[in-house]
Amino acid sequence: MDLMEYKAKELFGEYGIPLQKGFLAGKQEELIRGLDPMEQVPAGMRYPVVLKAQVPVGGRGKAGGIRFASDREEAQKQGEAVFGMTIKGHPVKRILVLEKANFTREMYLAVTLDRGGRCPEILFCSEGGVDIEETARTKPESILRTPVDPRIGIREYNARYLSDKAGLTGEMGKEFKGVLSRLYEVFCAYDCMLAEINPLVVTAEGHLLAADGKITVDDNALKRQEAILTYRDEQEEDPQIRKARHYGFLYIPCEPDGTVAVMSNGSGMIMSCIDLITKAGMQVGAALDLGGGATADRIAQAVELMLAETRTQALLISIFGGITRCDEVAAGIRKALAKAPERRTQLVVRIEGTRKEAGMEILSSLAGRVRTADSILEGV
Template sequence: MKLHEYQAKQVFAEAGIPTPGSTLATSVDEVVEAASDLGYPVAVKAQVHVGGRGKAGGIKLVENDDEAREAAEAILGMDLKGYTVDRVLVEEAVDFTNELYVGVTMDRGEGKPVVMVSEKGGVNIEEVAEEDPEAIAREHVDPAFGLHPFQARKVVYDAGIPREVAGDVASILTTLYDLFEDRDGSDVEINPLMVTADDEVIAADAVMNIDEDALFRQPELAEMEDEAAEDDLEAKANEYGFDYVRLDGNVGIIGNGAGLVMTTLDLVDYYGGKPANFLDIGGGAKAERVANALDMVFSDENVDSVVFNIFGGITRGDEVAKGINAALEQFDEIPKRVVVRLAGTNAEEGREILNDELVTVEETLEGAVQRAVEYADTEAEQ
């Protein structure tokens, strides 16, 4: 479960992490009133579960009532990467001299939590990891003993954090780890952690994702779930019983197995495309289930093409093909180009059954992915 920024900051503040003064607002008038009460300048920040809000116009710094009203009118109701903004956080602006990154996540390769610190805060940490991995200092933590004080100091030192704020950064990192552990977190981070001219450190952003399977141990956070609910597509996925994660690309991905979907997702990226989602429809591929999956993917305005990666195991390939045909025939018009790759039991028979007037059939996964990426690129250019 993802917490919104304002919810994560509430948890952080209660744990003793410094955060700017802020007010949640859902209307233009509330934004102006909150901004006036806080005192200018303030930031007006869209509360949606996407990254890159600033670049997409979802964060604006304002200096007076007129600017606050203009920002609120622009942000409230806007479509931000497929999410409709219905609330904003009005927050005191921080006069900073430096932006840092601190975070805690699970390193599944090592089987341990890892704490991370970087002087390159304020930008996408994944980009930093790819372009300049040495800019991120890391320290693995034995969950049996927790984060030792010397480990927190070491990773802060390894990141090159200035001595004047190193102690405070190490303290915040320790608190983050405690929250990660005590609140059953999967990811907890501050980006950026701003440093002021007076050498104060303030959490200007907050990310906190919780293991949904542990929510029964977190009644306080579970109460936030409705407010932090995912968008309509993710709610629909829960209704259909699909494993679904919305991404920010334009190639829709449907498969019957997590491994198949992950492989497809990786290949879309490898061939220059951007995945729009992770959608695992599970065992079987009857017409109704396929139709539900297509309805979801077709409903995503970001999707320009769809690739099916289906393996016929217990459910034979010819039955899968019949299900896909029946599902597509329910639509008066196919809104996106659909590419299908079938493998496994009776795959050849399935490929012959597929209606090639409705779908493009490819024998290999690589061919299917490349065709879907090509279709998406063509559609995006139009």
């Protein structure tokens, strides 16, 4: 689960990572009130300020979702414009207002999970504010990687190695060690897959500052992360996602203009279906992962959920029946269609595995609304 910048910075602040002064506004009135010198929170914020749209996608800057203002009047005007934006299908409902950082240098610092090494790993680049994936592809030698023994944590030599490479000496080197240690604490405390500061800047006064941040939390650990669960529930996310989560499914929104939906049991199968559909010149609007062991009732819930998407003209269901039996899949489809006789969405079903013959017999009775396929390719 990816956290928006304001939440990532909130967690950074709890652990003492240095941040700009700022506040979060959920509507224009809150933004205006926060900019009032008499009510300003935090006190002493200075212009110029930066207004950053809070949306769960990247590319805010290119979309015009990050703006600067040199005084209160301009900030109010820019805030009104940003609140009226939709970025990659996400309406802007929150703006983070911050003092504009006056810096002389940008760097990249992150703690991530090295699956191959089975341990946390520090990533550092002397160039910040960049797409780190693109940098890793074009200039891999510029990224320093340091494994961390989870039994020990950050040691003096971890920080010294990176600060020496970056040319951060004296007090700046000590500050760097503090930021790195606190970032690692955040990574561990919140079961992160990634805790990233990009950019980590050197201010004109000679101090370090986390100018932007990103945190990805392991979905499997959410049950023990009450603060993150509360944050998730506060988000105005897609109601389909909430409904799918309630039933124990994984719902994935895809292309806003997509008219084809995909339902399967397993991420690999879903990705294969999406690739083939896209290659055939169509767009996938949404996908749903059933997981394993789905009964007829759960299949029916999943199909109903996908048919509720009004833009969906076709639904491809591809199931490999191991724990999930093919006759249960077919029975669930029949049950869902019985509840939605008016929907004319074309269903294409491919089932393979346990009790396939019994499942195909049930599907044959739905010939008017369901087409069967022997392979994903045929289904597409």
